[in-house]
Amino acid sequence: MPPAPLTPERILEATEDVLRRFGPAKATVVDVARALGVSHGSVYRHFGSKAALREAVTERWLDQSHAELSAIAESAGPAAPRLRSWLAALFASKRRKAGDDPELFATYMVLVGENSATVDRHIAEMIAQIAAIIETGVAQGEFSATDPTATARAVWDATNRFHDPAYAAEWGREGIDAAFGAVCDLVLRGLAKSA
Amino acid sequence: MPPAPLTPERILEATEDVLRRFGPAKATVVDVARALGVSHGSVYRHFGSKAALREAVTERWLDQSHAELSAIAESAGPAAPRLRSWLAALFASKRRKAGDDPELFATYMVLVGENSATVDRHIAEMIAQIAAIIETGVAQGEFSATDPTATARAVWDATNRFHDPAYAAEWGREGIDAAFGAVCDLVLRGLAKSA
Numbered sequence: 001m002p003p004a005p006l007t008p009e010r011i012l013e014a015t016e017d018v019l020r021r022f023g024p025a026k027a028t029v030v031d032v033a034r035a036l037g038v039s040h041g042s043v044y045r046h047f048g049s050k051a052a053l054r055e056a057v058t059e060r061w062l063d064q065s066h067a068e069l070s071a072i073a074e075s076a077g078p079a080a081p082r083l084r085s086w087l088a089a090l091f092a093s094k095r096r097k098a099g100d101d102p103e104l105f106a107t108y109m110v111l112v113g114e115n116s117a118t119v120d121r122h123i124a125e126m127i128a129q130i131a132a133i134i135e136t137g138v139a140q141g142e143f144s145a146t147d148p149t150a151t152a153r154a155v156w157d158a159t160n161r162f163h164d165p166a167y168a169a170e171w172g173r174e175g176i177d178a179a180f181g182a183v184c185d186l187v188l189r190g191l192a193k194s195a
Numbered sequence: 196m197p198p199a200p201l202t203p204e205r206i207l208e209a210t211e212d213v214l215r216r217f218g219p220a221k222a223t224v225v226d227v228a229r230a231l232g233v234s235h236g237s238v239y240r241h242f243g244s245k246a247a248l249r250e251a252v253t254e255r256w257l258d259q260s261h262a263e264l265s266a267i268a269e270s271a272g273p274a275a276p277r278l279r280s281w282l283a284a285l286f287a288s289k290r291r292k293a294g295d296d297p298e299l300f301a302t303y304m305v306l307v308g309e310n311s312a313t314v315d316r317h318i319a320e321m322i323a324q325i326a327a328i329i330e331t332g333v334a335q336g337e338f339s340a341t342d343p344t345a346t347a348r349a350v351w352d353a354t355n356r357f358h359d360p361a362y363a364a365e366w367g368r369e370g371i372d373a374a375f376g377a378v379c380d381l382v383l384r385g386l387a388k389s390a
Contacts, residue, residue: 154377158353166361182349190385 006038008046008056015057020103024110029053055118058111062122065093073129079137080188083155086133087184090126091162091171098168109165127152137191144193151191158187201233203241203251210252215298219305224248250313253306257317260288268324274332275383278350281328282379285321286357286366293363304360321358322347332386339388346386353382 004010014035018027029050033040047053072086098105112119131152137143145151161167162180170176199205209230213222224245228235242248267281293300307314326347332338340346356362357375365371 150373150377151381153374154381157356157374157378158381160356161352178345179348179352182345183352186346186349186353186382186385188385190381190383192389194387194389 006036006042006046010036011043011046011053012057012060015053016061016104019057019107019111020101024054024107054111055115058108058115059118059122061097061108062112062118063125064097065090066125068093069126069129073132079133079140079142080192083130083133083137083191084184084188086129087159087162088180091180094163094165094168095171098165098171105165105168112165123156127156130155134191142193143191145191155187155191159183201231201237201241205231206238206241206248207252207255210248211256211299214252214302214306215296219249219302249306250310253303253310254313254317256292256303257307257313258320259292260285261320263288264321264324268327274328274335274337275387278325278328278332278386279379279383281324282354282357283375286375289358289360289363290366293360293366300360300363307360318351322351325350329386337388338386340386350382350386354378 011032015027015032018031018035021027022031029040029043032053033043036043043053047056069086069089072082072089075082097108127149131148134143134145134148134151134155138145138148156163161170162176162183206227210222210227213226213230216222217226224235224238227248228238231238238248242251264281264284267277267284270277292303322344326343329338329340329343329347329350333340333343351358356365357371357378
């Protein structure tokens with residue numbers, strides 16, 4: 001059987017594996033190439049530098065739940081329960097990332113610190129999805145918001161205890177789900193059009 | 196002139212000064228005693244251990260703005276602008292602490308990490324002040340909240356970008372005041388009694 005073609009996806013998977021084993025300080029492109037049984041030149045043909053490879057793997061990790069979240073954002077029906085589901089799915093995905101593999105999570109926190117432009121792009125995409133839900137809520141007469149993007153940013157900020165990795169240590173605590181529910185209630189009441 | 200009496204307040208001021216000069220890793224009770232021109236036994240008569248002294252200085256630092264904030268919380272008039280003033284005063288006091296003396300701020304972040312019970316007490320007091328404002332808002336027919344303390348906790352969580360020291364690096368950024376205003380608007384709309 002001929003070897004599987006060397007795709008960017010295979011390189012990113014191998015990079016994640018190498019990061020998990022060696023940590024971000026020690027992992028090198030040569031380790032990634034060795035794990036794939038190719039030369040490091042082959043890796044560089046897809047990712048021009050170690051920095052580019054680290055950035056791509058960070059982006060892939062941050063964007064893991066984009067598809068699930070955008071499916072919720074684009075679904076039909078009333079906007080209020082949709083926004084609540086979206087926030088709950090985001091919180092669940094962050095908890096999963098932090099809880100399933102704390103060492104890999106710590107590794108990614110290092111990479112996130114290196115790649116602030118990638119993080120900014122990720123946050124902009126998240127806020128755009130919230131803004132899209134708010135826009136349909138305004139169109140459907142449920143929400144009142146004169147500037148959906150500014151309001152979406154406020155929703156993002158107001159819920160940060162439940163998505164910012166700085167709070168990961170609190171996500172397993174008793175009462176966190178009640179706290180999440182109380183903030184969602186407050187935010188959704190804040191968005192609602194007064195009768 | 197006889198020497199000023201050795202009060203807990205004088206010891207705490209000297210401790211702050213010693214922490215500022217030596218950092219939390221190196222500062223000792225002997226340094227504090229030397230700065231005051233007394234024996235370390237005299238310091239121990241007021242604070243039974245180094246840990247007790249560090250805890251007391253942390254508490255004093257956390258509680259610096261309690262008087263200003265509780266004066267706002269207890270003032271008369273409509274509750275919505277009062278809550279906004281309270282949140283703005285809290286944000287201003289945190290920014291002052293972080294901005295005026297970043298090294299002392301970093302020192303206190305270390306102490307805060309050591310004294311989680313002191314921090315929990317501080318947060319409970321902050322939430323109690325918010326709850327008091329919400330209660331008068333409910334009594335005055337402005338707010339609707341069935342559980343003022345749970346709602347106050349949600350307000351605390353929803354505004355954490357503007358008081359949690361984890362975000363101190365963002366407090367000088369452009370747009371932070373607009374972001375603060377947008378979150379306050381959302382929260383206050385969320386508290387308001389629907390017409």
